[in-house]
Amino acid sequence: MVSTSTAFLIENGSWCLLTDIVPSSKVDTLRLKNDLLKIGKKLRNSLGLRFDPFDFRTGVSGIEVSVSGIAGTISTGDTVLEIAPKFVPQGMISADWDASLLLLMQYAKKRHIAYNRSKYLSASRHNFVDLMAIAFLDSVEAGLSDQMIHTYQTREERLPIMRGRLNLQRQIKSVFVRPHLLECDVNQLDAVNPFNGLLKWAAQALTASVRSSSIRRRVSDISQLFPGRPDRSIAMRGMQVNPPPQFRTWTGALEIASMLSAGLSHTASRGSQNGYSFVFNMEKLFEHFVQCSLQRAVSRVEKLKLTVNAQVQTAYAMPTSDGKVVFYSKPDNVVKNVDKAVAIVDAKYKRLSDQSGAKNKKPVNQDVYELVAAMTAQRCRVGLLVYPKVHGDAELSDGDLQVWTVDAFGTTLHVGAVAIDLVGLHSLNDLQKVDQKLASVLQDILSQAEVSQS
Incomplete structure (x- = not known):
């Protein structure tokens, strides 16, 4: 088997020389650049990214690369890139970031249990796809201990x-x-059905992409147990793949297979080696994570019966002439007390101040303008911007709330910002702490708005 070179990058991190992350003696850097450019265009389309994830420039010492918008594992030929999320401290890639991201994905998928493999996984170094393979194997073996899906x-x-x-x-x-x-x-x-077809596809895709030989053998053996042909079409038709009730023990394996279908795609080949990527649109993943956490958090806010509506589109500026364009607001989350909107909560997957993070004193103006427009459309006086805690954002430590007030047409608007630390997510208990932080912050800013109005 051809040996692979593994490089570690951080999303939105510093520019890195290709010869530093992957020794030139092993890899043709110009070809690697071209491979990554092709992969980036495919990922932009398949993941709905705003921009191509890879950017290149030629410096004094050679070709440099930076990556944005994605995290996970990229494989092309004999080169593997491990891309850590931006909330991992620069130059301090934690051995647990991939387990944290796995849990983040799981929670964003609205699962209520954790994989609980952190201690085992930390015993040896695996890449992100290896972690998914281990979780997949656990879930499949649990299903096989009951009965195969028919x-x-x-x-x-x-x-x-x-x-x-x-x-x-x-x-x-x-x-x-x-x-x-x-x-x-x-x-x-x-037993030849779309569910087993998806599981067989996932097992074969993992067999082709995992790095650990022992895990590869286990997944390969599992793939032989499923009858029929590999087929992921059932996952491509929708995000939820629910087996018949009597086969609910397979829910976890099918969910992992669905996530693989969303994030794992053939990318490039070199000789006899195929390359696969398993990466996620981190902006969308963070927005979904905050939405799911907020839906749980509102039940912890005292004395209010709060609910959350996601992606509510509301007209807030009407044209004075026929045939002209109406302006709409579509915030991430509208928090309501019974039927009245009381807060707008928007997730922003960026640094507090700007993408370069020069001076972290306040949110960028555009984020505040969008939030105030949504508050105006929903006729509520509270808005909250939720950021990931990024190393170097001195103004926002984990769970701290900053609030600015805006005098507008005889009332006072409260605009808040809070950061959530995502690096140390290892268990369901850690996720519940995130829920509690959001609940406390929401209760705090609602209380401030109520006091100022009275």
Whole structure:
């Protein structure tokens, strides 16, 4: 087997020489650049990124690369890039960042249990796809300990005796050709079905992409157990893949397979080696994570019956002439007390002040303008911007709330900002702490707004 070179980058981190992250003696850096450019264009389309994730420039010492918008594992030929999220401290890539990201993904998928493999995983160094493979193996083995997924399939049969139900249309057509046979439709449980097709696809995709030889053998053996052909079409039609109720033990394995389908794609090849990427649009993932956490957090706010509506589109500026464009607001989350909007919560996957993070004193103006527009559209006086805690943002430590007030048309608006530390997510308890922080911050800013109004 050809050995692989592994390089570590941080999303939105410093520019890195290709010869530093991957020794030139092993890899043609110009070809690697071209491979990554092709991969970046494909990922931009498949993940809905705003920009190509890879950027290159030629410096005094050679070709430099930076990456933005994605985190996970990129593989092209014999080169593997591990891309840590931007909230990991620069130059201090934690051995736990991939486990934290795995838990972040899991929570954003609205699962209620954790994989609970952190201690085992920390025993040896795995890449991100390896972690997914271990979680997948655990879930599949749990399913196999019960029973393989079977679904009812209808088969057409010609029999001398009645079985199942008679198909009258086919029977009339064959009465003169085969009068001695009955045209039957027979329902029977079959293991060749879309669920097992997805699991077989996931197992084969992981076999081709994991780095650990022991994990690769286990996943390869598992892939042979599923009948039929690999097929991920069921996952491509929707985010939720729910098996029949009697096969609920397979829910975890199917969910991991669905995530693989969303993030794992063929990227490039070199010789006989295929390359795969398993990366996620971090902006969308963070927005979904905050939405899920907020939905749990509102139940912890005292004395209020709060609910959360996501992606509510509301007109806030109407044209004075017919045929002109209406301005709409579509915030991430509208928090309501009964039926009245009381707060707008927007997730911003960036540094507090700007993308370069020069002076972290306040949110960028555009974020505040969008938030105030949404507050105006929903007729509420509280807005909250939620950021990931990024190393170097001195103004916002984990869970601290900063608030600015805006006098507008006889009322006072409260605009808040809070950062959430995502580096140390290892268990369900850590995720519940995030829920509690959001609940405390929301209660604090709502209380401040209530006091100022009274």
